[in-house]
Amino acid sequence: MKIVIADELPNSAAEVLAEPGWQIERLVRVPRTDLIAALSDTDALIVRSATKVDKELLEHAPRLRVVARAGTGVDNVDVAAASARGILVMNSPGANSVSVAEHALALMLAATRSVARADSAMKSGRWAKRDLSGAELRGKTLGLVGLGRIGQEVALRARAFGMTVLAYDPFIAAQVATDFGVELASLDELCARAEYISLHVPSTAATRRLFDRDRLARCKPGAFIINTARGDLIDEAALAEAIERGHIGGAGLDVYEQEPPRDWHLTSLPQVVATPHIAASTVEAQEQVGLEIASSVREFLHDGTIRNAVNFPALSAEEFGRMRPFARLAQDLASLLAQIGEGRMEGFLIHYSGEIARAQNEVLLSAALVGLLAPILSTTVTFVNARALAAERGVEVIESRSSRIRNFQNLLAMELRTSAGTRRVEGTVFDHGSARIVRLDGVEVEAPLEGTLIVMSNDDQPGVIGEVGTILGRHAINIGTFALGRETGRAAAVVSVDETPEREGDGRVTGQVLEAIRAVRAVREAKVVRL
């Protein structure tokens, strides 16, 4: 396993990745050509904001499975290009929330109490006591635009200052607001009531320039605007004008439309306290961001656990742990279908029943599509790009579910429709975690889903098991289990075998072995499946 760290990360982060057999290469501030060369056999790439992970870079990284951004914004990563190549993109969004929240409070206090102006007067030998009276935060109303990770941390701290906290966040559960002692409000109401407005939303099409001339005009006279989120949430020219007119009392800014700003007019106003995008620049946040991203990468490379992915639905560690055996089952069942199926794939149906029908189970469809497409595509197929690849190839995907429990607590049923016909399989996971196929093309047959399987259908006649056993024995192939199911004249068999390829010419289920099995009179079909 090779991991490249392309930007500065604390040593503690690299230590998290120190595993026997894992090679860590630190390539900080090296020429891009060196980085590109190193990526030819790299599994994971960790960056901060300096390295541009663009399409060209990704094209030179055939083995890359994950790009990890230590920090929140992934502006420096071409997420679409990574997704198309099946590469997971992760970030470490929560690690600096407290640092940013504390900075938002620092800006509120500094703007209200003219800390920067007072300090600058002192430094120039001026006693400006009379010019610089302020106000208390206590009893004032704070309006949070966005009640996510950082907004919540700000709410906690603002309440400790005795403030009333409102939030505008149409996507947050009402219970979260209640838990943090926050009253949810519309943006208009928030602007009309708040003496302080602090922004904590991402920059999206809906939030860009949310605070434009019109919105600022609707703010309570004398209100302070605090922005530690993203510069483009505010029309800076309009804010400068509103402050100069005296409608807005002042601002505390850490982020700007252009960084560094091209026009310094807004930051030079005496009512504005400005810092150069340092809200997350604390010892603790840097350490935490590095540790968090390194642990996420480690878990992903180790056992596939996905945390904080920006191009894959999030699953908590607990949910992922619960779903993992079923994801394995989905992938193996679908892979079996792909390997026994013939013809062009046209449609794929997956049906969940029992407990997994109720769980957060998006991961199962992705896993199934990996199983279905990986055996036939040359591109790397992963959870990240499997759905897009299926759509690209015109495979119609249908999901259905029922919470009714049949013979098994959980059951995954799949159907693959191709130009040659339709094949069906069903499978389950037993209590001890073992994945089994339980039905093949309507015939009940129970076998473990692992290793090499010979999947057969035959007329229900005596002697088939003996003849197949003899053929396998002749080719030095050991039989693990021989599962047989019957249904009115038809039989299906799943034979798990041990292949011992070290034996010259023998010990493997070759085309010749399959031909010999197919030549047995009652056998209609024999295919090998490798999982």
Ligand code: NAD
């Ligand atoms: P988060 O994803 O946890 O929270 C964002 C919240 O905004 C969510 O609750 C979401 O529901 C809400 N939201 C999204 N669209 C909205 C809309 N149109 N209207 C209202 N609410 C909306 O994010 P976070 O970690 O709290 O980060 C908040 C902001 O802080 C982001 O812009 C992030 O980039 C920025 N940030 C800045 C720094 C810095 O150094 N200054 C560091 C980290 C994060």
